[in-house]
Amino acid sequence: MDASRADDRSFRRCVGWRPKGFGVYFGEQLNVSIGNVPLCLHIPEEELREKARLRYAQFLEDVPGGLPVFTNRSEPNSEHASGASANGQESAYTWQNAALRLSDAQVEFDGVRHEYGLDSLIRILLSVLLTRQRGFLLHAATVVNKGRAYIFAGRSGTGKSTVASLSPKDSVLTDEISLLKFVDDAWHAFGTPFWGEFRAKGANVHVPVAGVYFLSQASEDRVESLSARESLRAMLPNVLFFSREHEMTESLLSLASEFLGSLPCYRLFFRKDCRFWKVIAP
Amino acid sequence: MLPFVFSQGLPFLESDRAVSEERITLNPQLAWREIEGRVVVISPEDSVVHELNETASFIWKHADRGCSVSEIANLLSMEFRVEATQAKSDTEELLRMLLRKGLVTD
Numbered sequence: 001m002d003a004s005r006a007d008d009r010s011f012r013r014c015v016g017w018r019p020k021g022f023g024v025y026f027g028e029q030l031n032v033s034i035g036n037v038p039l040c041l042h043i044p045e046e047e048l049r050e051k052a053r054l055r056y057a058q059f060l061e062d063v064p065g066g067l068p069v070f071t072n073r074s075e076p077n078s079e080h081a082s083g084a085s086a087n088g089q090e091s092a093y094t095w096q097n098a099a100l101r102l103s104d105a106q107v108e109f110d111g112v113r114h115e116y117g118l119d120s121l122i123r124i125l126l127s128v129l130l131t132r133q134r135g136f137l138l139h140a141a142t143v144v145n146k147g148r149a150y151i152f153a154g155r156s157g158t159g160k161s162t163v164a165s166l167s168p169k170d171s172v173l174t175d176e177i178s179l180l181k182f183v184d185d186a187w188h189a190f191g192t193p194f195w196g197e198f199r200a201k202g203a204n205v206h207v208p209v210a211g212v213y214f215l216s217q218a219s220e221d222r223v224e225s226l227s228a229r230e231s232l233r234a235m236l237p238n239v240l241f242f243s244r245e246h247e248m249t250e251s252l253l254s255l256a257s258e259f260l261g262s263l264p265c266y267r268l269f270f271r272k273d274c275r276f277w278k279v280i281a282p
Numbered sequence: 283m284l285p286f287v288f289s290q291g292l293p294f295l296e297s298d299r300a301v302s303e304e305r306i307t308l309n310p311q312l313a314w315r316e317i318e319g320r321v322v323v324i325s326p327e328d329s330v331v332h333e334l335n336e337t338a339s340f341i342w343k344h345a346d347r348g349c350s351v352s353e354i355a356n357l358l359s360m361e362f363r364v365e366a367t368q369a370k371s372d373t374e375e376l377l378r379m380l381l382r383k384g385l386v387t388d
Binding site: 227228229232233236237241243244245246248249250252253254257 | 310311312313314315317318320322324326327329331333
């Protein structure tokens, strides 16, 4: 090995560099960063940790200051309930048999039996943390075309996976849940590990948003410009939002208004083929 | 994900609850914005989104400014050129509905 490569290895040891996707778990700790939100997942169960490592392979990143997330340190208090509550400095959310408790310093996930439960709690957690960072999660597919992100929003069955499947494979950033965040003076779409039918594994990148398209399947391809109020009406039902807290709801409404006010929004009527791109980006 | 439901316009609901002549208090837990002249309200408790129509938005905004029911009815009468008694009746009926929905408090 020549001197320069040896020096390079020394440098990597000094700064704690590790190859992305391999060296960012220590014992029961798994460091991930989704939408530039760093989390230190502490997962004592080896099987669950390994599944999480595979699921979030593209998002393993050793970012300092990650919020500690401890899983299964105790049993959740309530079963079969979904909801949210706040008590002083702590917020609590329940999803099926699992529970999330969030304070300023750490997060606890209890009752996590499989990677899908973990995934759901991470989504709830992100929906809270992102609101504080000018971001939110939206039921939407994101497709990148010429360096810009096109957001296709809609509930299940409206065609998100169809849009993803009709787009070039490498252009799909996510087919189910889009992460949108204001960074560098513009709204960006981030890759997420939360995939749907298309099974896009997501890439840990972010791309400036070109526009938002609310999906309607039709017998022709056309777009209709939406007013701010129409856009808000179309978007809010698709926002992943679990909080019952006034402050959080205020923040969400502000973010949604800001987001829609700064981007072109359309209703996209489309057939189930790739010709819809001609009316979006001719 | 919690459901968001829009109330399009404001269908009048039957109610026997009396609406106070005092100033109206909007539920402080709500988040709301005026967008293109219409008020959009989110109720965090049940994650329901209410989109008020033109007259309801007018009433809402004046309630937020601290106007009483009678003051709002007078303003409504002038703005929309309706009889004072009709304006007052409509305002009270709307406020009863908002009370039932928890958007204003007693």
